[in-house]
Amino acid sequence: xxxxxxxxxxxxxxxxxxxxxxxxxxxxxxxxxxxxxxxxxxxxxxxxxxxxxxxxxxxxxxxxxxxxxxxxxxxxxxxxxxxxxxxxxxxxxxxxxxxxxxxxxxxxxxxxxxxxxxxxxxxxxxxxxxxxxxxxxxxxxxxxxxxxxxxxxxxxxxxxxxxxxxxxxxxxxxxxxxxxxxxxxxxxxxxxxxxxxxxxxxxxxxxxxxxxxxxxxxxxxxxxxxxxxxxxxxxxxxxxxxxxxxxxxxxxxxxxxxxxxxxxxxxxxxxxxxxxxx
Amino acid sequence: xxxxxxxxxxxxxxxxxxxxxxxxxxxxxxxxxxxxxxxxxxxxxxxxxxxxxxxxxxxxxxxxxxxxxxxxxxxxxxxxxxxxxxxxxxxxxxxxxxxxxxxxxxxxxxxxxxxxxxxxxxxxxxxxxxxxxxxxxxxxxxxxxxxxxxxxxxxxxxxxxxxxxxxxxxxxxxxxxxxxxxxxxxxxxxxxxxxxxxxxxxxxxxxxxxxxxxxxxxxxxxxxxxxxxxxxxxxxxxxxxxxxxxxxxxxxxxxxxxxxxxxxxxxxxxxxxxxxxxxxxx
Numbered sequence: 001x002x003x004x005x006x007x008x009x010x011x012x013x014x015x016x017x018x019x020x021x022x023x024x025x026x027x028x029x030x031x032x033x034x035x036x037x038x039x040x041x042x043x044x045x046x047x048x049x050x051x052x053x054x055x056x057x058x059x060x061x062x063x064x065x066x067x068x069x070x071x072x073x074x075x076x077x078x079x080x081x082x083x084x085x086x087x088x089x090x091x092x093x094x095x096x097x098x099x100x101x102x103x104x105x106x107x108x109x110x111x112x113x114x115x116x117x118x119x120x121x122x123x124x125x126x127x128x129x130x131x132x133x134x135x136x137x138x139x140x141x142x143x144x145x146x147x148x149x150x151x152x153x154x155x156x157x158x159x160x161x162x163x164x165x166x167x168x169x170x171x172x173x174x175x176x177x178x179x180x181x182x183x184x185x186x187x188x189x190x191x192x193x194x195x196x197x198x199x200x201x202x203x204x205x206x207x208x209x210x211x212x213x214x215x216x217x218x219x220x221x222x223x224x225x226x227x228x229x230x231x232x233x234x235x236x237x238x239x240x241x242x243x244x245x246x247x248x249x250x251x252x253x254x255x256x257x258x259x260x261x262x263x264x265x266x267x268x269x270x271x272x273x274x275x276x277x278x
Numbered sequence: 279x280x281x282x283x284x285x286x287x288x289x290x291x292x293x294x295x296x297x298x299x300x301x302x303x304x305x306x307x308x309x310x311x312x313x314x315x316x317x318x319x320x321x322x323x324x325x326x327x328x329x330x331x332x333x334x335x336x337x338x339x340x341x342x343x344x345x346x347x348x349x350x351x352x353x354x355x356x357x358x359x360x361x362x363x364x365x366x367x368x369x370x371x372x373x374x375x376x377x378x379x380x381x382x383x384x385x386x387x388x389x390x391x392x393x394x395x396x397x398x399x400x401x402x403x404x405x406x407x408x409x410x411x412x413x414x415x416x417x418x419x420x421x422x423x424x425x426x427x428x429x430x431x432x433x434x435x436x437x438x439x440x441x442x443x444x445x446x447x448x449x450x451x452x453x454x455x456x457x458x459x460x461x462x463x464x465x466x467x468x469x470x471x472x473x474x475x476x477x478x479x480x481x482x483x484x485x486x487x488x489x490x491x492x493x494x495x496x497x498x499x500x501x502x503x504x505x506x507x508x509x510x511x512x513x514x515x516x517x518x519x520x521x522x523x524x525x526x527x528x529x530x531x532x533x534x535x536x537x538x539x540x541x542x543x544x545x546x547x548x549x550x551x552x553x554x555x556x557x558x559x560x
Contacts, residue, residue: 050450081452092447095466095558104461105451171557184447191451 001026002047002195002225007061009042009051016042019061020251022244024195029217029226031240031257033233035278039249040229044197047227048084049077065195082109085193089200091180093172094187098164101172101183102151105190113146116192117153126156150190158186159216178209185216195225202235214239233273237261245269247277308537315534318527324535328497328528336524338497340532343513345499347536349414350509351483354421358429358478361422363471366433367463372455383434389427395487397424402491415503417493424488425478432477436470437463444559466558469551476547480540486511510536 002024009017017039024030032040042051049070051057063070070080094101106113121133133149151168155161160182164175172183181201188196198217202210217226217239230236236243237257244254245268253266264270271277323339369379401420410416440463448458464471486509494506495516510532517529 048450050446053446053449078452078454081450086450088443088447088450090443092441092444093559094444094448094462097557108451108453108457108461173557173559187451 001066003064005062005064007043007046007059007063009039009046010058011054012056015249017246017249022251022254024225024227025242026225027221027223028241029221029228029239030242030244031236032227032229032244032246033231033236034246034272036231038246040231040246041199043246044199044227044229045086047195047197048081048086050081050086052077082191083193084195084197085188085191087184087188087196087198087201090204091177091184093175093180093183096172097169098172098175098183099151099168102154102186102190103147105187106147106150109191111192113143113150117146117149120153126153129153129156154186154190157189157216157220158182159212160186178205178212181205181209181213182216185213193224195227196220198226198228200229200231203231245272247272311530311533311537314527314530318531319534323528323531327499336522340510340513340528340535342497342499342508343510343532344535346414346493346508347483347510347539349500349507350417350421350489350493351479353414353418354425354482355475355479357418357422358425359475362426362429362433366430366437367459369430369434370437372459383431386427386431390431393487394424394485398488398491401488405492411504412492412494412506413504414493414500414507417489417507417509420488420492421482421485424485425482428481429474429478432474433467433471436467436474439470440466441559468554469558472547472551472554476543479543483539484511484536486515510539
């Protein structure tokens, strides 16, 4: 559960978001919508402290995830970012092969691969994959084999497996942009997050790739909390269970998707939905 | 309109003439060295050391200078690499504040531009203080000092070209600064880093002034770090103005071999860079 309490963010003197109060429900797709430049991406990046990478940024207020304040001084940021994964607008593949891109997360966080694999086989999602997850022993060779199965699992989850299974070791930059974005999704999934933050995940993609990514999001929400920033109103209509509307740095209104489109409270929301402002 | 076209044609002509001039000079240098050097080249020239003293002796070859140069430049390249790589990364924004980094870059640029004879003089003072005589060790120390500013600045430029978004993606996956630096930034900047090493290597192998007093000269191949060592640039220096034609021939052969080594290393570096660019994000 993510709770935002009076969150304000400014870059130097310029205030980007003001006093945002929002509770993100679990295991749903929450869409943050609004016109360009009104603070949606900043709001998203505040939730995994990716804003820390900018120099002039000031964040006030608090964000509480699972009862822990994430702007606490003693917090392990790498742990936070493992729990709250981030998918950016443009897919930036890491300078390595497709396989290494997906294996990067488990290697960095030294994840217990056999533990994850046994959980996967219990869920039983991809039958022929689960059939190959036999009893895991601790020898060197089977650790490599286990990682291989894990990488396959994440690539299947992101809908990319069939297109790359014969070329796992080509440089990731050789993939098309739609494939790269799905690779980025597999990469985020590989760190075993609980939340996925997606910043306009399909805006750089063609319609077919966009549809593929949206389909994956729909099946992923059963297990992950997904927060999507989008400026495509129709996408929000298709995907979202809960909508938060931002305008010029203010959180104007937020409610379940059905109510949002049928009974908006605020004038600005009405104007945005009807297309007067975009 | 005609005047503007004429102006454009004039400048195109001037640019072409400049290019031809530069290429001709380069060709001239290579041609002279090649012709004079090839006439003196033989297997013995490469494999034998000078007989009868390097200045007056007519026989033998320049093996002392070839091996000496290779010893000097490999020792100093490795030492310079070990020091330069961490410093180049340390100059980045993640690790150092802007003021200190800018000041460091200024200092390094000044050091890069400092004439190598100054390094030689400095090295000589250090060696006298430490009680080392002109030797392989002395030469390596001075060449390392000479190469470090070049390597650091060139690596720094390569590392700075790694896009911020790439690093952001890596951090978003929950990495520490060191993990992102080594697993992502280093990989992405590797071709540029190789170029930096080759750049420094080129300066190091061709430099005469810095090793004049610090490496010494000899007609044997050194067996310990404290022995004096010959080098190709100094082989040219000492042997080109001799009245004895055979010794002069050795000078030109040394110049040709030096040129040859530089060309080979550059080609290998290009190949290596191309190989390492396989995975990088363009």
